[in-house]
Amino acid sequence: MPLSAATRQKIDKAIAKYPAGxxxxxxxxALTIAQTxxxxxxxxxxxxVAEYLNMPPVAVYEVASFYSMYHLKPMGRxxxxxxxxxxxALQGSDVAARYLQETLKIGWKExxxxxxxxxxxxxxxxxxxxxxxxxxxxxxxxxxxxxxxIDALLVQLRAEASQEERHE
Amino acid sequence: MRTxxxxxxxxxxxxxxxxxxxxxxxxxxxxxxEALKKILNEHIAPEEVLAEIKLSALRGRxxxxxxxxxxxxxxxxxxxxxxxxxxADEGEPGTFKDRDILRFNPHAVIExxxxxxxxxxxxxxxxxxxxEIWEVYERCEEALDEARAAGFIGSHIMGSGFSFELFNHHGxxxxxCGEETALLESLEGKKGQSRYKPPFPxxxxxxxxxxxxxxVETLACVPLxxxxxxxxxxxxxxxxxxxxxxxxxxxxVERPGNYELRLGTPFATLLEMxxxxxxxxxxxxxxxxxxxxxxxxxxxxxxxxxxxNSIAKAGSMLGSGAVIVMDETRCMVRCxxxxxxxxxxxxxxxxxxxxxxxxxxxxxxxxxxHGEGRPGDIEMLDRIAHDIMxxxxxxxxxxxxxxxxxxxxxxxxxxxxxIKHRRCQVADHV
Numbered sequence: 001m002p003l004s005a006a007t008r009q010k011i012d013k014a015i016a017k018y019p020a021g022x023x024x025x026x027x028x029x030a031l032t033i034a035q036t037x038x039x040x041x042x043x044x045x046x047x048x049v050a051e052y053l054n055m056p057p058v059a060v061y062e063v064a065s066f067y068s069m070y071h072l073k074p075m076g077r078x079x080x081x082x083x084x085x086x087x088x089a090l091q092g093s094d095v096a097a098r099y100l101q102e103t104l105k106i107g108w109k110e111x112x113x114x115x116x117x118x119x120x121x122x123x124x125x126x127x128x129x130x131x132x133x134x135x136x137x138x139x140x141x142x143x144x145x146x147x148x149x150i151d152a153l154l155v156q157l158r159a160e161a162s163q164e165e166r167h168e
Numbered sequence: 169m170r171t172x173x174x175x176x177x178x179x180x181x182x183x184x185x186x187x188x189x190x191x192x193x194x195x196x197x198x199x200x201x202e203a204l205k206k207i208l209n210e211h212i213a214p215e216e217v218l219a220e221i222k223l224s225a226l227r228g229r230x231x232x233x234x235x236x237x238x239x240x241x242x243x244x245x246x247x248x249x250x251x252x253x254x255x256a257d258e259g260e261p262g263t264f265k266d267r268d269i270l271r272f273n274p275h276a277v278i279e280x281x282x283x284x285x286x287x288x289x290x291x292x293x294x295x296x297x298x299x300e301i302w303e304v305y306e307r308c309e310e311a312l313d314e315a316r317a318a319g320f321i322g323s324h325i326m327g328s329g330f331s332f333e334l335f336n337h338h339g340x341x342x343x344x345c346g347e348e349t350a351l352l353e354s355l356e357g358k359k360g361q362s363r364y365k366p367p368f369p370x371x372x373x374x375x376x377x378x379x380x381x382x383x384v385e386t387l388a389c390v391p392l393x394x395x396x397x398x399x400x401x402x403x404x405x406x407x408x409x410x411x412x413x414x415x416x417x418x419x420x421v422e423r424p425g426n427y428e429l430r431l432g433t434p435f436a437t438l439l440e441m442x443x444x445x446x447x448x449x450x451x452x453x454x455x456x457x458x459x460x461x462x463x464x465x466x467x468x469x470x471x472x473x474x475x476x477n478s479i480a481k482a483g484s485m486l487g488s489g490a491v492i493v494m495d496e497t498r499c500m501v502r503c504x505x506x507x508x509x510x511x512x513x514x515x516x517x518x519x520x521x522x523x524x525x526x527x528x529x530x531x532x533x534x535x536x537x538h539g540e541g542r543p544g545d546i547e548m549l550d551r552i553a554h555d556i557m558x559x560x561x562x563x564x565x566x567x568x569x570x571x572x573x574x575x576x577x578x579x580x581x582x583x584x585x586x587i588k589h590r591r592c593q594v595a596d597h598v
Contacts, residue, residue, distance in 0.1 A: 087418035090494065123510055126301060128263075
């Protein structure tokens with residue numbers, strides 16, 4: 001899928017942050033923008049980004065495969081990343097992990113059959129005072145994720161998804 | 169919910185912040201941008217500002233504790249292209265102070281960066297923000313727009329001859345990018361893998377140009393120092409380490425959160441501010457400076473004051489000021505296993521001792537935790553950790569090794585018990 005005009009516009013804005021000729025610095029932003037649009041990064045998208053930034057495709061792949069929040073495979077509509085590092089573990093992330101897996105009936109790195117949720121184990125998100133911390137689609141930070149909070153989030157995300165579908 | 173905005177009565181960096189008053193007008197009402205105005209209106213020379221920073225005895229708040237004034241003075245004065253970079257890639261487990269500074273007081277960091285740029289002669293700066301805090305990145309973008317619109321960023325700031333451009337850069341999930349040279353690689357659009365030092369960034373940094381990388385909290389201190397004087401700041405702390413320090417308290421306490429204290433405050437005071445150990449249980453162990461710093465048993469920690477020298481004397485590090493508290497019910501094997509998995513996951517793979525060593529550590533910890541430990545495993549953990557230390561390009565190798573050596577040193581019995589009896593010595597509920 002080629003990069004849309006809106007995506008190119010956003011990437012241009014990112015490129016403008018760096019000195020002339022240093023557009024490679026915008027590769028992380030470009031990949032983030034593309035992933036937000038498509039949900040994951042296909043080889044085709046990586047090639048498009050490479051071409052747009054005048055980089056060798058392998059250099060773009062190196063970046064996309066290095067940082068943990070880029071996905072090189074299709075994911076669920078909502079990627080839920082739960083921090084399981086020590087501070088979160090001391091404040092209830094084990095309970096949250098079990099509850100998420102039982103409720104969604106999937107394990108880590110798995111996607112629900114309806115394609116709605118993918119569950120990932122994450123590392124420290126730098127918000128340990130509000131543990132357990134969960135990140136939805138890498139952008140929405142959800143704090144103090146007790147089972148009732150998790151229930152509320154899942155309901156909310158499902159509602160958002162059906163609202164978006166009605167608009168489409 | 170406002171409880172986590174009680175930062176303590178010593179607070180100067182976080183004083184008066186409510187969570188809602190982060191905008192430029194609020195910052196100005198608190199006396200913000202006065203330091204910058206003073207410098208530019210009174211034509212204070214960069215060397216004079218630098219002298220105040222040195223007098224303040226400000227030390228880097230990212231973990232290494234290097235004197236900030238000295239770091240700035242390493243920048244070559246006459247280089248045509250220089251950069252100042254803010255390290256907001258806060259990923260050290262247990263550390264969450266920079267997120268609060270950035271979301272509650274972003275302009276303090278912006279003003280600090282402008283002043284840093286003025287002192288070092290940088291025309292451009294970047295704030296590299298931790299990937300997981302997208303909402304904070306968006307707030308920083310808004311704050312930058314405000315500062316630009318008010319004329320604090322751009323060409324000929326406030327009619328002076330000084331021009332400075334500043335941008336936010338959003339990371340995307342790599343612990344290693346908190347290491348300054350890996351951060352610079354990442355900022356150049358590459359994998360975040362550390363560079364050899366020397367050359368140091370002050371000579372060869374971003375795009376090969378002289379660059380200084382400072383932590384968020386460090387930069388947020390700068391306007392206060394300029395406004396109130398280096399001596400004032402130094403008096404808040406100790407002769408070799410001025411100012412307050414934000415401690416991020418997490419784990420088994422009643423009120424996890426950020427607490428800003430004068431350097432040298434007893435640990436017992438901090439624990440009390442955080443509401444004490446959760447559920448009235450007994451303190452067992454504390455990691456005082458982020459997950460990479462050696463763990464200390466309760467008895468040592470309760471006698472320790474929170475400053476660079478005291479914690480070093482106790483056998484650990486002040487580090488980033490992330491205090492992870494563990495109560496009497498915690499299994500130290502399980503706690504270390506978590507950390508070992510983390511370092512294995514986050515090793516960038518560049519240096520063999522770290523790439524392979526963290527895997528070995530994680531696998532041995534996994535088998536001990538799961539009742540499959542073997543005689544000799546503790547010695548092997550120690551040897552692997554020893555063999556990683558000092559043999560990698562960046563400090564992450566040591567960061568992975570230090571917790572291991574301290575856990576097995578202070579809680580040797582618990583590890584032995586786990587191997588022999590194939591279960592926890594304590595009623596673990598991690």
